[in-house]
Amino acid sequence: MRHPAPITTQTATTGLLRRYLFSTDHKTVGLQYFFLSLAAVLVGMVLSLLMRIHIVWPKAAIPFVGEIKPENYLAYLTMHGTLMVFFVLSTAPQSGFGNYFLPLQLGASEMAFPRLNMAGFWITLFAFLVLMAAFFVPGGASLAGWTQYPPLSAVASAGPGQGRGTDLWLLSIGLFCLASVLGAINFITTTLKLRAPGMTLMRMPLTCWTWFVTAILTVLAFSVLLAAAIMLLLDRNAGTSFFVPAGLVISGAAVDHHGGSPLMWQHLFWFFGHPEVYIAILPGMGMTSHLLSVFSRKPVFGYKAMVWATIGIGALGFSVWGHHMFVSGMSPYAGFAFSTLTTAIAVPSAIKTFNWLGTLWHGRIRFTVPLLFSIGFVSLFISGGLTGPMLAQPALDVYLHDTYFVVAHFHLIMAMAGVFAIFSATYFWFPKMFGRMMDQRLGALHFWITFLGAYAIFMPMHLLGAAGNPRRYSELTGVQYVAAMTPLHRFVTVAAIITIAAQFLFLVNFFWSMFKGAPAGENPWQCTTLEWRLPSPPPRHGFGDNVPVVNHGPYEYSSPGLSSQAAASDFLMQDAAANP
Amino acid sequence: MPRISEHVGIERKPKLGGGGPGKIPHRHGYGGGDDGDHGEPDDFLSTKDRLRRYRIGMVVTIIALSTFFAGLTVAYFLRLSVTHWDRDLQKTVRDLRPLALPYARLFVNTFILLVSGITLELSRQGLLAKSEFAAMGIAPPRFKTELPWLGITVVLGFAFLAGQIMVWNILRHQGVYFSANTRSGFFYLLTGSHAVHLAGGLLVLLWALVASSVRMRFESRQIAVEVTAWYWHFMGVLWIFIFALMHFSRG
Numbered sequence: 168m169r170h171p172a173p174i175t176t177q178t179a180t181t182g183l184l185r186r187y188l189f190s191t192d193h194k195t196v197g198l199q200y201f202f203l204s205l206a207a208v209l210v211g212m213v214l215s216l217l218m219r220i221h222i223v224w225p226k227a228a229i230p231f232v233g234e235i236k237p238e239n240y241l242a243y244l245t246m247h248g249t250l251m252v253f254f255v256l257s258t259a260p261q262s263g264f265g266n267y268f269l270p271l272q273l274g275a276s277e278m279a280f281p282r283l284n285m286a287g288f289w290i291t292l293f294a295f296l297v298l299m300a301a302f303f304v305p306g307g308a309s310l311a312g313w314t315q316y317p318p319l320s321a322v323a324s325a326g327p328g329q330g331r332g333t334d335l336w337l338l339s340i341g342l343f344c345l346a347s348v349l350g351a352i353n354f355i356t357t358t359l360k361l362r363a364p365g366m367t368l369m370r371m372p373l374t375c376w377t378w379f380v381t382a383i384l385t386v387l388a389f390s391v392l393l394a395a396a397i398m399l400l401l402d403r404n405a406g407t408s409f410f411v412p413a414g415l416v417i418s419g420a421a422v423d424h425h426g427g428s429p430l431m432w433q434h435l436f437w438f439f440g441h442p443e444v445y446i447a448i449l450p451g452m453g454m455t456s457h458l459l460s461v462f463s464r465k466p467v468f469g470y471k472a473m474v475w476a477t478i479g480i481g482a483l484g485f486s487v488w489g490h491h492m493f494v495s496g497m498s499p500y501a502g503f504a505f506s507t508l509t510t511a512i513a514v515p516s517a518i519k520t521f522n523w524l525g526t527l528w529h530g531r532i533r534f535t536v537p538l539l540f541s542i543g544f545v546s547l548f549i550s551g552g553l554t555g556p557m558l559a560q561p562a563l564d565v566y567l568h569d570t571y572f573v574v575a576h577f578h579l580i581m582a583m584a585g586v587f588a589i590f591s592a593t594y595f596w597f598p599k600m601f602g603r604m605m606d607q608r609l610g611a612l613h614f615w616i617t618f619l620g621a622y623a624i625f626m627p628m629h630l631l632g633a634a635g636n637p638r639r640y641s642e643l644t645g646v647q648y649v650a651a652m653t654p655l656h657r658f659v660t661v662a663a664i665i666t667i668a669a670q671f672l673f674l675v676n677f678f679w680s681m682f683k684g685a686p687a688g689e690n691p692w693q694c695t696t697l698e699w700r701l702p703s704p705p706p707r708h709g710f711g712d713n714v715p716v717v718n719h720g721p722y723e724y725s726s727p728g729l730s731s732q733a734a735a736s737d738f739l740m741q742d743a744a745a746n747p
Numbered sequence: 748m749p750r751i752s753e754h755v756g757i758e759r760k761p762k763l764g765g766g767g768p769g770k771i772p773h774r775h776g777y778g779g780g781d782d783g784d785h786g787e788p789d790d791f792l793s794t795k796d797r798l799r800r801y802r803i804g805m806v807v808t809i810i811a812l813s814t815f816f817a818g819l820t821v822a823y824f825l826r827l828s829v830t831h832w833d834r835d836l837q838k839t840v841r842d843l844r845p846l847a848l849p850y851a852r853l854f855v856n857t858f859i860l861l862v863s864g865i866t867l868e869l870s871r872q873g874l875l876a877k878s879e880f881a882a883m884g885i886a887p888p889r890f891k892t893e894l895p896w897l898g899i900t901v902v903l904g905f906a907f908l909a910g911q912i913m914v915w916n917i918l919r920h921q922g923v924y925f926s927a928n929t930r931s932g933f934f935y936l937l938t939g940s941h942a943v944h945l946a947g948g949l950l951v952l953l954w955a956l957v958a959s960s961v962r963m964r965f966e967s968r969q970i971a972v973e974v975t976a977w978y979w980h981f982m983g984v985l986w987i988f989i990f991a992l993m994h995f996s997r998g
Contacts (some may be wrong), residue, residue, distance in 0.1 A: 356803045397936075427829075429985065436826065
């Protein structure tokens with residue numbers, strides 16, 4: 168049934184600042200987060216390019232940067248990790264797309280706390296600027312990796328970048344924690360209280376389910392990181408000794424701390440850090456389930472199982488943090504416990520994977536660009552995920568920890584799969600956000616180069632790691648057995664250069680299509696969920712007073728009953744009449 | 748529509764859409780008969796729904812804060828168990844020193860905080876009763892029931908914070924600084940974090956108090972006091988927990 172004329176209230180009374188900058192509109196806030204992530208990913212990509220070039224051509228003088236010294240390399244890898252994990256993977260899927268589409272998919276007209284939403288974005292932006300400032304202070308950015316282990320991170324004299332650079336890092340991440348929790352409060356309240364009539368929890372699209380569980384994880388995990396960051400800041404600036412033990416001598420000078428425990432930081436950080444990687448990947452999983460269903464013209468295989476698997480992954484994710492600490496000297500019995508729990512997490516993950524395959528099986532698949540990226544997600548998730556149970560065994564991890572094997576694992580499963588989910592969401596929802604289609608051929612080209620590039624970059628790293636190439640080393644060309652691996656490193660670097668260059672295809676496609684793309688209708692993908700009821704782009708107040716009433720589940724594609732009508736379509740919108 | 752300084756939150760009827768299947772009124776109603784742009788960004792639901800929404804938001808906030816303080820508490824327990832090898836004594840020792848808390852001042856502060864919880868609860872219930880009258884269409888008189896109790900709560904809140912500063916001063920005069928040892932560090936950190944969070948809640952209460960003299964909707968004030976009351980009670984329970992924790996682990 169056609170939707171009545173949109174409720175547009177675009178009077179000229181709201182100025183530019185109110186509409187585009189300080190807007191409480193969830194759509195604007197979502198786009199703001201998205202563009203912040205875009206800026207962060209570009210900086211992160213450039214940093215990774217600099218790192219890869221340095222590994223293979225250590226003495227190269229790079230324009231604008233000069234020669235990359237060891238402290239520069241370490242600063243780049245720290246900031247690359249921080250930017251990508253926090254400002255890209257924890258921001259774009261959840262705060263970016265979630266803010267834009269959660270209310271729309273639930274049939275709400277706004278998020279629960281619009282002003283809090285706006286405040287959350289501005290705090291995140293401020294955190295990003297504080298982090299970027301670390302590059303420009305004396306000493307430069309921090310060297311300690313995104314994990315910031317003390318005592319290296321706790322003592323300002325421990326190296327360049329460990330002074331103000333680290334203080335800025337901690338301040339930035341503290342602000343990011345606060346903003347994330349504020350956003351999560353919004354998501355949880357919206358999901359619980361603002362669903363349209365008829366939208367039961369089990370009728371929510373899986374994207375909404377994953378945004379919901381991710382928000383719960385955020386609330387529980389980020390607070391612990393904030394506590395740890397505050398303690399580290401106090402150790403650095405207030406003379407306390409939460410993490411710094413007695414008897415340290417750094418650069419010839421005895422450090423004036425006593426009684427702290429560096430291991431405590433690891434516990435606190437990884438208690439946050441492991442749920443963090445699920446925060447990064449769960450929205451992507453929801454996105455993938457959603458898109459595989461839409462483009463196979465089939466319901467999600469095992470919707471309830473997917474919901475319970477999501478909840479299971481979220482819950483179990485809090486119990487496995489010790490698998491990042493197998494080599495820290497903890498008791499082997501603790502190692503056994505963490506190992507068992509980590510392997511247990513493979514069960515709900517496998518359920519999800521098989522259900523994705525089951526969704527595709529015998530579907531009438533439409534090979535659109537969003538679908539390509541979703542299939543890419545599944546492929547990369549499997550490839551990266553299979554090395555997880557390997558690393559979960561302490562006997563193997565003792566050897567593979569801090570090698571390129573781990574780098575390969577998390578890049579494939581988190582970076583590549585997560586980024587593919589962001590790409591698929593972008594190509595999928597671009598028509599709704601901007602009213603125009605992205606170019607599909609350019610998108611397909613972007614997919615193939617990025618997909619093959621991802622494998623070309625990270626698959627060889629398994630071999631490098633197994634052969635003993637350690638990570639976070641600026642230069643190992645002087646070491647015999649590592650120098651022998653240089654040809655493989657060269658291959659990886661060349662693949663990285665090509666893949667990064669291919670991202671320009673995406674950028675060009677994105678910005679060109681915003682203005683010149685083919686006009687998209689209300690529902691170009693023929694999708695059942697509520698956001699496709701609204702005009703593209705949606706009006707200021709979304710559904711406003713015309714509250715949709717939901718009568719169907721979110722994945723009514725090719726339902727048996729549909730063939731009985733003179734059906735022009737093979738799908739049923741969620742708010743279509745109850746008995747069509 | 749002219750801006751009235753005290754809006755009484757009467758249930759508003761939903762505006763129906765242009766027909767078609769499925770367009771039945773939401774049982775709680777959607778606010779407004781115009782485009783919804785009242786100037787209040789979250790003014791798209793009735794009073795009762797707004798209150799429920801803010802309550803859930805506060806519950807989630809309290810959960811987040813619990814996790815934060817749980818993290819600090821776990822860190823404290825971890826640190827209490829840290830030992831090091833003493834070469835002279837040739838055994839593992841703990842380098843913990845006992846913490847002598849100024850109990851007199853702390854008990855006074857605790858009493859002040861608990862009383863403030865009671866007065867805030869009285870204020871909250873007064874406002875709730877007032878809003879129920881308002882929902883029935885009876886506009887109750889202004890400045891009745893809530894202001895005295897709310898004012899007393901704010902005064903007691905400031906008194907608690909002043910008392911905490913006094914406690915820290917007592918400890919400082921005894922030479923127990925932030926960085927002195929494990930227990931002192933965590934004492935300052937836990938009580939300091941608690942005080943900072945309490946101050947935030949106090950600011951909201953202060954704003955609700957003075958907002959009646961500037962143009963602010965009654966409904967917003969009632970919601971502010973209601974959810975801040977929950978937050979305040981959580982701060983009270985948290986304080987008792989922190990006090991008990993530092994006492995029983997004083998060494």
